[in-house]
Amino acid sequence: MAKSDDCVHILQGLLVFGNVVIGMCGIALTAECIYVVSNPHGAYPLLKATENSDIHAAAWIGIFVGLALFALSILGIIAVIKASRTLLLVYIILMLITFAFEMASSITAATHQDSLTPNVFMKQMLERYQKSEPNNNSDNELTKTWDELMRQNHCCGVNGPSDWQEYTSAFRSTHSDADYPWPRACCVLDAKGLPVNLDGCKLGVSGYYNSNGCYDAISGPVNAHAWGVAWFGFAILCWTFCVLLGTMFYWSGIEY
């Protein structure tokens, strides 16, 4: 008898501890997703132009799931201590629904990260950078974003300046190849924003032009956000799985 009492208390303690961890992780998930939603990085207009904002959907779901996890963890602690069958059943079912939502958010974030290949950005850049009759504001914004990106990160194009040579582009149709083998923003600029050595830049002499591609600068922050939402969500779900199994076992052992 004493032994089964101890077992009960240990199980209760474990479940309470598990719920405390879930509650804290829920708050952390909410905070992280609020950060992702409200803190767009410099390349955000490029992402918007790809019309693929899954990462934001995933982050918004994450905010609400985090709050739900926190509330449910409090319910779970109360239910375990009171050993009430109905409360525990309510807790289990609501947790399962939250589990499903967080699963959706995590998978969406991971899929979004996969869809942002260099080709997506290259196509967008070639077709819309410095487009002469901008259809809408987003083309202007795209041009400004690329110029900022290339100046700040000392990079050129998506894979390198050769992008501008290998493909025709909206830029190429208004700027001759002899004068602008690649945009001026690819040149090393001085404090006034003028190329340090224009001939050196046009020739492609190393030191006077940016030879790296900008893909790393774009995908770095995007990937960080997507990984944060996807993998932290996954970790929380694994822990929640264990706590839920324990709760179900505890429920089945409670005297009616």
Add this chain to the structure above:
Amino acid sequence: TMLPLLLLLLPAAHGIAEVGPRPALTREQLEGVTTASTFVLDQPRCTFKDFGDAVIWLVVALDKDASKFNNSAGPGTPETAFQRFPGAVSAYMTLNATLGSYPCPKPAGDITVLRVGSETSCAGDESRPTCNGPLPGPGPYRVKFLALEGSVPVAETAWSMPITLRTAKSPSSIPAAGSGHSAGMIAITAILSILLAILLAALVAMLVFCGSDSCGSSTFSKPESVTVRRYNTHHVYDQRAARL
């Protein structure tokens, strides 16, 4: 084999010295060695060092028209005007310089190149027939250097190897958004699906087997209190009734 023989005979016939090396695309590590309308040659340093009074011109021709070029054609004439290339003229002459522009020997570490096709301002200006304008197509082109004293050719290099410029593809040829799924995404999906399935199965099992209270008594119940009841056994009966 005919072409080298012809080249050997021509200088002998006209008294032109053939000097080397032949022009070539620069060996420097430059991103823009060839673009869609320009290319970069090494300067002819030390090539014409014996011809101090000559003006050195660059002759540019399409590969197929190279052998048709006549060395006595004068630069700056309609027959060698850039603006009429390649339709009306088969070769044009440009980038003139005196030997002083090409000091010999070349200082180590200097980048000494000529960019053919860099002048865009005079590309349509017929009054500038020696314009170094952008090349009109991907080529292939051949070039040679020709040294003139006055209007008399005195030295030349051999024609270069054919130079082909870059051709740009259309961006619609870039494959659309990649559909590759990374290992991480597949792992997340698979594992989470399995976990959810296990949880749902456990919930169903829990409700089916334990919903009607058949599980409650084993582990966590309090021990049953034993009640003792008084039994009246049947064989204790009224003895008086039996004697009557």
